[in-house]
Amino acid sequence: MDKALIPDGVKRCPFPVFLLWLLFLTGLIAWGVWAGLNVLLKGLNLTGLNNYFGFGLYITVDLGIIALGAGAFFSGFLFYGISRFFPALKEIKKIINLAVVVGFVCYTGALLVLVLEIGQPLRGWFGYWHPNVHSMLTEVIFCITCYAIVLTIEYVPIILENKKFDAIKPLHVFGHSLHEIMALFALTGTFLSFFHQGSLGGVAGVLFARPFCYRTGFFIWPWTFFLFVISAIASGPAFTALICRTMEKFSRKQLVDRSVYDLIAKIEGTILAIYIVLKIADTLYWALVTAPNMGFKLTDFYKEPYGMWLLFLEIVVCGIIPAAVLLSPKGRASNTLLFSAFFLDCAGIVINRFVMTVQALAVPVMPFDKWEVYVPTIYEWAPSIAMLAYGALIISLSYRYLPLFPRERELNPAN
Amino acid sequence: MSEKHSSNTHEEHGKSKVRYGMVIDLDKCTGCMACAVACHQENNVSFRPDETDKTRNIAWMRMYFLENGKEYPEYRFSYLPRPCFHCDSPHHTPCTFVCPVNATQRDERTGIVNMIYPRCIGCRYCMVACPYHARSFNWWDPTWPKPLEEMLNPEVSTRMRGVIEKCTFCHHRLNKARDKARLEGKDPDGVEYTPACVEACPTGAIVFGNLRDPESEVSKLAKSPRAFQISAKLKTYPKVYYLSKEPWIRKLSDKGL
Amino acid sequence: MKVGRRAFIGFVAGAVGGTLLSPLPWKLTDDIAIWTQNWSWRPSPKRGHRAGKQTLCNLCGGACGIEVDFINEKRAIYVRGSSVNPLNKGGLCSLGASAVQFLYAPYRISQPLKQTKKRGDISGFKPISWQEALSEISKRLSQLKQEGNGKSVACISGQRNSSIFALWEHFFKAYGSKNIFALPEETDGWKLASMSTFGVPEPCSFDLSRVDCVLNFGAEWADNWRNSAPMARILASLMKEKPGKPVVEVVHISSRLSMSATKAKEWIPVKPGTEAALALGIASIMVKENKVSPDVVSFKGFKKWEDASGKTRTGFKELLLKEYSPDKVSKITGVEQRKILELARLFANTPRAVAIWGSGGKDCPNNFYSDLAFVALNLIKGNFSDNGPCFLQSDPPLTPLPEVKEGWSDDLRRLDEEAGWFFPFGLYSNAIYPFLDALSSGKGYPIKVLFIQEANPLYVLSETQLVRDALEKVETIIVMSSFMDESAIFADIILPSTTMLERWDDVCNISKVPNPIYAISAPVMEPIFDVKHPGDILIQIAKKVDEQVKGVFPWKNYVDFLKYRAKGIVESKRGAIADENVELCSQAPAKPNYSNLKEFLKKLSKGYVWYDSPEPTSSRIKTMSGKPEFAISAFERSPKKPEKDEFFLPAYIEIKPAGSEKEYPLMLSAYSCSYLASSYVPNSYLMMKDLWDFQLKGNKGFVEINPVTARKLGLKESSSVVLKTMKAQAKVLVHITPSVPEGIIYVPKGLGHKAYDEYIKDKGINIGDLIEVQVDPVTGLGIEGPVRAQLIRS
Numbered sequence A: 001m002d003k004a005l006i007p008d009g010v011k012r013c014p015f016p017v018f019l020l021w022l023l024f025l026t027g028l029i030a031w032g033v034w035a036g037l038n039v040l041l042k043g044l045n046l047t048g049l050n051n052y053f054g055f056g057l058y059i060t061v062d063l064g065i066i067a068l069g070a071g072a073f074f075s076g077f078l079f080y081g082i083s084r085f086f087p088a089l090k091e092i093k094k095i096i097n098l099a100v101v102v103g104f105v106c107y108t109g110a111l112l113v114l115v116l117e118i119g120q121p122l123r124g125w126f127g128y129w130h131p132n133v134h135s136m137l138t139e140v141i142f143c144i145t146c147y148a149i150v151l152t153i154e155y156v157p158i159i160l161e162n163k164k165f166d167a168i169k170p171l172h173v174f175g176h177s178l179h180e181i182m183a184l185f186a187l188t189g190t191f192l193s194f195f196h197q198g199s200l201g202g203v204a205g206v207l208f209a210r211p212f213c214y215r216t217g218f219f220i221w222p223w224t225f226f227l228f229v230i231s232a233i234a235s236g237p238a239f240t241a242l243i244c245r246t247m248e249k250f251s252r253k254q255l256v257d258r259s260v261y262d263l264i265a266k267i268e269g270t271i272l273a274i275y276i277v278l279k280i281a282d283t284l285y286w287a288l289v290t291a292p293n294m295g296f297k298l299t300d301f302y303k304e305p306y307g308m309w310l311l312f313l314e315i316v317v318c319g320i321i322p323a324a325v326l327l328s329p330k331g332r333a334s335n336t337l338l339f340s341a342f343f344l345d346c347a348g349i350v351i352n353r354f355v356m357t358v359q360a361l362a363v364p365v366m367p368f369d370k371w372e373v374y375v376p377t378i379y380e381w382a383p384s385i386a387m388l389a390y391g392a393l394i395i396s397l398s399y400r401y402l403p404l405f406p407r408e409r410e411l412n413p414a415n
Numbered sequence B: 001m002s003e004k005h006s007s008n009t010h011e012e013h014g015k016s017k018v019r020y021g022m023v024i025d026l027d028k029c030t031g032c033m034a035c036a037v038a039c040h041q042e043n044n045v046s047f048r049p050d051e052t053d054k055t056r057n058i059a060w061m062r063m064y065f066l067e068n069g070k071e072y073p074e075y076r077f078s079y080l081p082r083p084c085f086h087c088d089s090p091h092h093t094p095c096t097f098v099c100p101v102n103a104t105q106r107d108e109r110t111g112i113v114n115m116i117y118p119r120c121i122g123c124r125y126c127m128v129a130c131p132y133h134a135r136s137f138n139w140w141d142p143t144w145p146k147p148l149e150e151m152l153n154p155e156v157s158t159r160m161r162g163v164i165e166k167c168t169f170c171h172h173r174l175n176k177a178r179d180k181a182r183l184e185g186k187d188p189d190g191v192e193y194t195p196a197c198v199e200a201c202p203t204g205a206i207v208f209g210n211l212r213d214p215e216s217e218v219s220k221l222a223k224s225p226r227a228f229q230i231s232a233k234l235k236t237y238p239k240v241y242y243l244s245k246e247p248w249i250r251k252l253s254d255k256g257l
Numbered sequence C: 001m002k003v004g005r006r007a008f009i010g011f012v013a014g015a016v017g018g019t020l021l022s023p024l025p026w027k028l029t030d031d032i033a034i035w036t037q038n039w040s041w042r043p044s045p046k047r048g049h050r051a052g053k054q055t056l057c058n059l060c061g062g063a064c065g066i067e068v069d070f071i072n073e074k075r076a077i078y079v080r081g082s083s084v085n086p087l088n089k090g091g092l093c094s095l096g097a098s099a100v101q102f103l104y105a106p107y108r109i110s111q112p113l114k115q116t117k118k119r120g121d122i123s124g125f126k127p128i129s130w131q132e133a134l135s136e137i138s139k140r141l142s143q144l145k146q147e148g149n150g151k152s153v154a155c156i157s158g159q160r161n162s163s164i165f166a167l168w169e170h171f172f173k174a175y176g177s178k179n180i181f182a183l184p185e186e187t188d189g190w191k192l193a194s195m196s197t198f199g200v201p202e203p204c205s206f207d208l209s210r211v212d213c214v215l216n217f218g219a220e221w222a223d224n225w226r227n228s229a230p231m232a233r234i235l236a237s238l239m240k241e242k243p244g245k246p247v248v249e250v251v252h253i254s255s256r257l258s259m260s261a262t263k264a265k266e267w268i269p270v271k272p273g274t275e276a277a278l279a280l281g282i283a284s285i286m287v288k289e290n291k292v293s294p295d296v297v298s299f300k301g302f303k304k305w306e307d308a309s310g311k312t313r314t315g316f317k318e319l320l321l322k323e324y325s326p327d328k329v330s331k332i333t334g335v336e337q338r339k340i341l342e343l344a345r346l347f348a349n350t351p352r353a354v355a356i357w358g359s360g361g362k363d364c365p366n367n368f369y370s371d372l373a374f375v376a377l378n379l380i381k382g383n384f385s386d387n388g389p390c391f392l393q394s395d396p397p398l399t400p401l402p403e404v405k406e407g408w409s410d411d412l413r414r415l416d417e418e419a420g421w422f423f424p425f426g427l428y429s430n431a432i433y434p435f436l437d438a439l440s441s442g443k444g445y446p447i448k449v450l451f452i453q454e455a456n457p458l459y460v461l462s463e464t465q466l467v468r469d470a471l472e473k474v475e476t477i478i479v480m481s482s483f484m485d486e487s488a489i490f491a492d493i494i495l496p497s498t499t500m501l502e503r504w505d506d507v508c509n510i511s512k513v514p515n516p517i518y519a520i521s522a523p524v525m526e527p528i529f530d531v532k533h534p535g536d537i538l539i540q541i542a543k544k545v546d547e548q549v550k551g552v553f554p555w556k557n558y559v560d561f562l563k564y565r566a567k568g569i570v571e572s573k574r575g576a577i578a579d580e581n582v583e584l585c586s587q588a589p590a591k592p593n594y595s596n597l598k599e600f601l602k603k604l605s606k607g608y609v610w611y612d613s614p615e616p617t618s619s620r621i622k623t624m625s626g627k628p629e630f631a632i633s634a635f636e637r638s639p640k641k642p643e644k645d646e647f648f649l650p651a652y653i654e655i656k657p658a659g660s661e662k663e664y665p666l667m668l669s670a671y672s673c674s675y676l677a678s679s680y681v682p683n684s685y686l687m688m689k690d691l692w693d694f695q696l697k698g699n700k701g702f703v704e705i706n707p708v709t710a711r712k713l714g715l716k717e718s719s720s721v722v723l724k725t726m727k728a729q730a731k732v733l734v735h736i737t738p739s740v741p742e743g744i745i746y747v748p749k750g751l752g753h754k755a756y757d758e759y760i761k762d763k764g765i766n767i768g769d770l771i772e773v774q775v776d777p778v779t780g781l782g783i784e785g786p787v788r789a790q791l792i793r794s
């Protein structure tokens, strides 16, 4: 039915099956939209947020998704930026389109959820109009918007590669010209993304009266600024790879060369190792110097349900272990180990974002204050899940109708 | 709490003559909550049929419950009324530092941390930043059952759903006092005025005034050996001081004491 | 027309570009943001000029000076304390600060109503006109009077400290009924203790401005010791360090660690209800160590004494030495002997040491002997000497009411007497519980008409079921109330009254303050509804009953009546109007600073207070011996005499609650908080806001329980339990706190209303439902001691 739109020489599942899948995703999205509209109409009282937990699931999902979306900027940086110096990085080309789509999905999705997150979404634009230059959130607002625009611009030429669009001469020319200057956007994106990943880290790190979050500074930024940047690039490409692998499993086809995964694993392993060393150093300094100066012991910060196990999980299980696996040739050779390591890597970063936003707020600061617990409601889960479904939808459509993987035809010659 | 923090004279902020501040004597406070009622009455703070979820309700002046941790009959307790501390940390308060839209700022002429509700986008970053939970979010549309709307004070705008609010040191009363001073040909800077909570307190436990005026009662009390700030180690430099002679209360003023 | 694909794309692109470049989207975005700043459903208080009007708060029967802020002289928006008033000197309490919330409360009654369905059905109320209502009532009253059935009319008033109570008494005297009651107060008992000791039914009061030591036996001044704002001010100032003066030693004696206890310099925990034993123990040591005031020796009953029948009886001295030795008192109270000695010496050796006492914050009478014990301790210390610190309250010299010639006949008896209750002090007693008991059990004679004036007996009184049963028996209940409270819902006719800010009232004397006080609460605005002052209603009705009653009601209206009363003060040329510099009590005799009634009233209506210096006790004593008496002389003339000698003297009487210890292993008691209203006026909206989440969570109330008791019962914080007493049971949550002793559980007063609106109704439990009242056999007053209870896990 939709043959005309499917790229030449590749096989896709039958249209009805695809339609069912789309229906399923749309259902999830509709559920999320319904919940989101309710929140917009009736207010944030529908959520599990309160005056202790000003931040919750929405922000965790935003921060997590933005960190994982960093695959786009970092892959772009590797390919467009430095592959001419390190030819081995040219391999990235085979997955760069997917990285861009994933990035686009993550950033646009995050922006949508952000609209729900603020109490006065119709005034959201005040962030541009009355910016407070000291606020990390101002930086985040500016950078995310700009980067979402950049990602859109990066996504457009991929869309225009669709058979039908490509047949239209001016669009073909337009798309081609965009491709030519993509390096410029990619590098702009890299710059923007670097900053806002950092400022997201800064969001927590500058809270100088919140001993769980506060980190002393390096230059004008707190340590979390840099940790967030590094952790994002230590997980973004891994996330892209995980998605790619998932698509391979779904489509029962090989979409990229195994060498791509191997390359990503080496890069991610190295960065994750660097990150985890810095994170441990940061944690130690915080636990031994920063927090005690504010009167806190490490044990003050951990209490059920947000116990010490979170710290262990984040640093050891989702940090040291995946880094070791990714750095060892044996680990990389085994698909199971490799993708488990990617998964742990991503999970660790999400845990980090959760801990820095939600657990941080559970910790009472005044000595006579209470430890509070946050339970998100369905009105938070639904839009968050819908956002993931929206990502799956865009990726599915892109995969079906756009030539995302340059090597797909060669790798699956039977078709 | 180290001497260094508690003896902060709020001098580092420009040249203005005033730094409004407050001292609350916990030894005198009987926890009658008249201060909170008066504050919420004066400032049109809304209420709902169920106000028992203290993590969701709006309170500008909120009571905290302090206990000495012992068993009967050694047990003792105290209430601690908590307005916004109008933190005086150099450069910025924890909350104003982070507001992306400048909807909350510290007026450097007075030291008062204010809120511009019509500008607030409700991101709650300031609330997260404030360690004292002085900020409340409007989770619901504020409503008053009829005919209670009649009692609303027009000098203080009612807030809308989705924005943050908090104690303003009754800023509108300062503005009135300044207007009056101007009309009388006096210097409006450094005028004295009385916030609602101070006015209400039957025991005189709350004293308000200019911390920079060495002759004011508030600045003298702030230097009393009984004086302390809450969580002074955070270096937020609260302009609200507490007084108590009880060692166990003083111990609860900061972590790690 | 055929549009090419290219043209279409071009058009779309152009349209998008054009729109973005036009001001339209930007303007719209801006407009939408502006809209969020002016949501029409967000109330916009109308602007205008803000200015204050001075008057007086009497919400608790007190007399704090207040200033009410108005917008354009119309809308009342805020209440502050006024510093011209020597009682509160600027501050107020949470109730006073809430005054405008009661004014505009949605549960206010805006017009007269008549029940057309079953009693208690709120949907059955139909508006009637004032004229209809009043003529119906006065017709019924004149009919009853004509039938010689005047005694079947009764009244429960909630305003005892204002002249309206005197007006009710006047009316009942003229009309021919003795069934006039007020809601119980702690000082009901104090009056009778004074009656016994001094021969005058005036409660004891204290000059706390010049004391150096206070032994406080359960006077919960920081929780609820009327009147809260002045009491909090006075006692908190005792704790203040003043240069060159030692801090006043305030020792608090109680079983529960109340706010007042935690504020005290020292807290002496005692077994519940044994405070009086400790007082007697202290007295005993003073006697033993010869530290008693010398004149005491000559007071009747101190030494061996002879009663009217000539029988020699044990003296107080002997009783103290025998029954209240430190070891015995230690056993009763649980206080170490060493501590008792220490307290006794502190009290005896501090020149100005005073013993104050209360009912543990419950504001209900103590048992008679216990009040006597505290009076006795002060007597022994010599505290009733002419310059205090203890005084008997004396009334301001108000004009006496016109003499009632044909009033109460000799055989006229109050319902409780008619029903067979007898109390030695019954004549002076506010015996409301015996009255209700007689009513509910159908003894005596039926009550045809019951007025309930600004009282809410169905909530405020304990044993709610008894009250309900009693009211059921009344033929017609007429409620004068501003609010649709529990009792108003139970009315047959509701006569809505004005609230404090809309009306004239006066206040005669302030609990615990030794100076005679007169103050006026003037209206600061017109009534916002079609409502009337109960005093105006009463005068109108009185004039219609018959000529005889009309004859002793010469006033046009209530204001006229107040002027008539106040004239007496002006004519007496006594006392003075206080200004902000006046400290009550410690005054040199006040010199009149007013010249005529007009000026006097004008000043008073601005929140100023008339006061006089306290009258020396020696000039007030009206006992047969002309001196204070330890012996309870009333018994000598009483048909019901106690057997044992000790019952003729101040004593510690253990009150045994009903029920089996096995079934009900715990003891339940009520307590009060300064931020909870448990009287006629309910908690305001903003008071409900501030309530602790360990006192109310959602609609669930809490029972407070000691950690050890909780452990024994396997209860955790916030566990759900059923609290059961012999009277009733209720679902509550558990709050574990070391402020309460083992085995005793507490519930705060002021919650659990079944009326008003969703902000107040059904929130928490009314402890009154669960408490059993014991009627004091000497006074007839209802004592709300601890009752047996059990907690069942649910």
Ligand SMILES: Nc1nc2c(c(=O)[nH]1)N[C@H]1C(S)=C(S)[C@@H](COP(=O)(O)OP(=O)(O)OC[C@H]3O[C@@H](n4cnc5c(=O)[nH]c(N)nc54)[C@H](O)[C@@H]3O)O[C@H]1N2
Pocket (backbone or CB within 6 Å): B105, B107, B114, B115, B116, B117, B118, B157, B171, C043, C044, C045, C046, C047
């Ligand atoms: N209910 C009601 N609504 C009205 C009107 C009315 O009469 N009644 N009048 C209308 C008219 S004429 C007008 S002009 C508008 C006014 O409307 P707004 O300008 O919205 O006026 P306000 O709400 O009084 O104050 C705005 C905000 O400024 C903050 N603020 C106060 N002082 C300062 C300060 O020194 N610095 C900063 N940055 N902020 C400060 C206050 O906290 C408040 O949040 O309202 C209109 N709406």
Ligand SMILES: Nc1nc2c(c(=O)[nH]1)N[C@H]1C(S)=C(S)[C@@H](COP(=O)(O)OP(=O)(O)OC[C@H]3O[C@@H](n4cnc5c(=O)[nH]c(N)nc54)[C@H](O)[C@@H]3O)O[C@H]1N2
Pocket (backbone or CB within 6 Å): B155, C047, C048
């Ligand atoms: N304390 C305090 N004072 C303020 C302000 C504040 O925020 N706080 N805000 C200031 C500001 S921004 C403003 S704009 C002013 C507003 O101050 P005013 O201009 O005094 O505004 P209003 O109080 O609305 O009074 C307007 C009068 O016009 C009458 N009126 C209404 N409609 C009509 C009409 O059609 N014709 C005529 N002839 N009369 C009409 C109304 O009944 C009312 O008496 O207040 C200023 N004063």
Ligand code: SF4
Pocket (backbone or CB within 6 Å): B084, B085, B086, B087, B093, B094, B095, B096, B113, B129, B130, B131, B132, B133, B134, B135, B166, B236
């Ligand atoms: S107390 Fe909180 S809200 Fe107030 S100034 Fe300090 S940080 Fe800001």
Ligand code: SF4
Pocket (backbone or CB within 6 Å): B098, B099, B100, B101, B102, B103, B104, B119, B120, B121, B122, B123, B124, B125, B126, B127, B163, B164
């Ligand atoms: S919630 Fe409002 S005041 Fe607070 S940071 Fe966000 S925009 Fe600023």
Ligand code: SF4
Pocket (backbone or CB within 6 Å): B038, B039, B040, B042, B043, B060, B061, B083, B084, B166, B167, B168, B169, B170, B171, B195, B196, B197, B198
């Ligand atoms: S200063 Fe004003 S706003 Fe702040 S707590 Fe007191 S009354 Fe409320």
Ligand code: SF4
Pocket (backbone or CB within 6 Å): B024, B028, B029, B030, B031, B032, B033, B034, B035, B036, B081, B200, B201, B202, B203, B204, B205, B206
């Ligand atoms: S009004 Fe005064 S005494 Fe009452 S709670 Fe507030 S500070 Fe304490």
Ligand code: SF4
Pocket (backbone or CB within 6 Å): C057, C058, C059, C060, C061, C062, C063, C064, C088, C092, C093, C094, C095, C096, C097, C227, C228, C229, C230
């Ligand atoms: S103590 Fe009584 S008179 Fe004084 S403000 Fe409170 S309610 Fe009013």
Ligand SMILES: [Mo]
Pocket (backbone or CB within 6 Å): none
């Ligand atoms: Mo205006």
